[in-house]
Amino acid sequence: xQNALIVTNLQKKYAHGxxxxxxxxxxxxxxxxxxxxxxxxxxKTTLIGIVTGLVTKTAGKVEVFGVDIDKEAExxxxxxxxxxxEVNFDPFMKPLDIVVNQAGYYGxxxxxxxxxxxxxxxxxxLADKGDQIGFxxxxxxxxxxxxxxxxxxxxKFLILDEPTAGVDVExxxxxxxxxxxxxxxxxxxxxxxxxxxxxxxxxxHVAIINKGxxxxxxxxxxxxxxxxxxxxxxxxxxxxxxDVFIKLTSSGS
Amino acid sequence: MSLKKKQFISFYTILRKGIVRIMxxxxxTLLPSVVTSxxxxxxxxxxxxxxxxxxxxxxYILFVVPGLxxxxxxxxxxxDVATTFFISKFFSRNIDEILxxxxxxxxxxxxxxxxxxxxxxxxxxxxxxxxxxxxLPAIAHPFVVFLFLFLSSLVFALLGLVNGIYxxxxxxxxxxxxxxxxPLVYLGGVFYSIHSLPPLWQNVSLINPIFYLINGFRYGxxxxxxxxxxxxxxxxxxxxxxxxxxxxxxxxxGLGLRQ
Numbered sequence: 001x002q003n004a005l006i007v008t009n010l011q012k013k014y015a016h017g018x019x020x021x022x023x024x025x026x027x028x029x030x031x032x033x034x035x036x037x038x039x040x041x042x043x044k045t046t047l048i049g050i051v052t053g054l055v056t057k058t059a060g061k062v063e064v065f066g067v068d069i070d071k072e073a074e075x076x077x078x079x080x081x082x083x084x085x086e087v088n089f090d091p092f093m094k095p096l097d098i099v100v101n102q103a104g105y106y107g108x109x110x111x112x113x114x115x116x117x118x119x120x121x122x123x124x125x126l127a128d129k130g131d132q133i134g135f136x137x138x139x140x141x142x143x144x145x146x147x148x149x150x151x152x153x154x155x156k157f158l159i160l161d162e163p164t165a166g167v168d169v170e171x172x173x174x175x176x177x178x179x180x181x182x183x184x185x186x187x188x189x190x191x192x193x194x195x196x197x198x199x200x201x202x203x204x205h206v207a208i209i210n211k212g213x214x215x216x217x218x219x220x221x222x223x224x225x226x227x228x229x230x231x232x233x234x235x236x237x238x239x240x241x242x243d244v245f246i247k248l249t250s251s252g253s
Numbered sequence: 254m255s256l257k258k259k260q261f262i263s264f265y266t267i268l269r270k271g272i273v274r275i276m277x278x279x280x281x282t283l284l285p286s287v288v289t290s291x292x293x294x295x296x297x298x299x300x301x302x303x304x305x306x307x308x309x310x311x312x313y314i315l316f317v318v319p320g321l322x323x324x325x326x327x328x329x330x331x332x333d334v335a336t337t338f339f340i341s342k343f344f345s346r347n348i349d350e351i352l353x354x355x356x357x358x359x360x361x362x363x364x365x366x367x368x369x370x371x372x373x374x375x376x377x378x379x380x381x382x383x384x385x386x387x388x389l390p391a392i393a394h395p396f397v398v399f400l401f402l403f404l405s406s407l408v409f410a411l412l413g414l415v416n417g418i419y420x421x422x423x424x425x426x427x428x429x430x431x432x433x434x435x436p437l438v439y440l441g442g443v444f445y446s447i448h449s450l451p452p453l454w455q456n457v458s459l460i461n462p463i464f465y466l467i468n469g470f471r472y473g474x475x476x477x478x479x480x481x482x483x484x485x486x487x488x489x490x491x492x493x494x495x496x497x498x499x500x501x502x503x504x505x506x507g508l509g510l511r512q
């Protein structure tokens with residue numbers, strides 16, 4: 001089976017900054033829904049930045065569907081759709097224009113992009129917002145707009161960096177439904193999130209990263225099997241994955 | 254679809270976005286230079302010009318028109334690219350939309366610079382139209398006028414991109430226009446011929462690239478210039494080539510864009 005992403009011995013040391021990634025290796029099978037979890041500053045966004053070409057790596061190798069990002073960066077980028085952590089569209093543009101322009105950067109003509117963008121905006125509940133100025137959208141609408149923008153060129157590999165941050169419960173669940181539909185269509189998804197119940201619901205495979213190192217990885221069942229029922233709860237009750245996450249990331253690994 | 258066609262669509266998208274922005278906020282992008290030029294033409298052309306008389310054998314207002322058009326072209330082509338690029342990388346961070354796509358660096362340069370050239374040339378033509386209300390400049394060599402309008406916009410759009418990529422704060426994009434471009438433009442012969450300067454300052458003027466640009470453009474109108482047209486074109490082509498290489502280096506290395 002082909003892999004969507006193979007990361008081998010990836011290292012990143014920021015100039016005058018910390019070593020963000022220390023020999024990270026990771027494999028995401030094609031068609032998978034993969035959750036990359038970790039506390040703030042663990043290295044998740046750095047890893048995503050390297051895969052998408054926004055961050056330069058210090059060492060290591062990254063392949064997207066067998067394409068080396070160093071040797072054929074443009075071919076690799078055609079296969080990736082990114083919905084980043086920060087809202088990063090031109091706030092003075094209309095959603096339809098934002099999505100259609102994104103298609104243009106991938107060489108898709110406007111005659112193809114406009115109907116495709118309208119369909120995506122409709123699927124994501126933004127059909128009536130196509131002509132509204134971007135900065136007037138609510139937080140949840142901005143997130144959905146970024147997902148539409150990431151999908152406009154029909155990528156095989158969708159990277160979602162905390163796509164539901166700041167989104168209300170009802171909307172978050174409708175986004176889960178939409179993402180599940182995408183995986184059924186064969187799109188591989190890499191998700192980072194701080195809502196661990198979200199990862200538990202959606203992901204087939206999980207990796208937990210802490211201080212630049214992968215400290216656990218496997219299928220969701222394998223990770224959940226690490227759950228220890230005798231773990232002290234400190235008065236709080238989280239899901240199984242949350243308990244495992246806290247145990248692993250707080251053990252100084 | 255062929256790679257070339259995809260790259261053309263990518264270029265067209267960046268250019269179209271830039272032009273839509275210029276037209277959407279025309280009161281900030283097109284109008285200011287037109288208003289400023291009206292004031293220049295009124296004060297330097299009509300009020301002071303009538304006292305100055307002739308320069309290089311033509312009425313002062315006719316001498317000053319090419320310089321004032323060039324002033325508008327330079328500032329607009331530079332500002333358009335420098336601010337657009339800087340804002341997209343520093344504030345909205347929407348430059349990432351292009352950086353994650355397969356758009357190669359040379360297409361990014363071509364798209365942003367073409368937008369700056371479009372604004373520079375459009376403002377140049379508008380200022381030229383406004384000048385008709387004050388004087389009727391004869392155009393001795395229309396092709397030379399067009400060539401210098403284009404080359405000047407190109408050089409300063411490329412310089413604006415260098416500045417936009419390299420700047421790390423808003424101060425970084427205001428320092429060059431305020432402390433470098435403005436003095437060079439004013440000392441480049443917009444308002445005077447270098448033959449009216451003492452020999453030492455005539456020689457100093459020869460190291461100012463804007464002097465060649467204004468001279469070449471003025472030659473297109475008046476048919477006379479302080480230096481040869483060939484040297485003016487050579488200087489502009491050399492500058493454009495150097496700035497293009499600097500931009501390519503910046504974008505390929507990810508300087509200021511990729512962490």
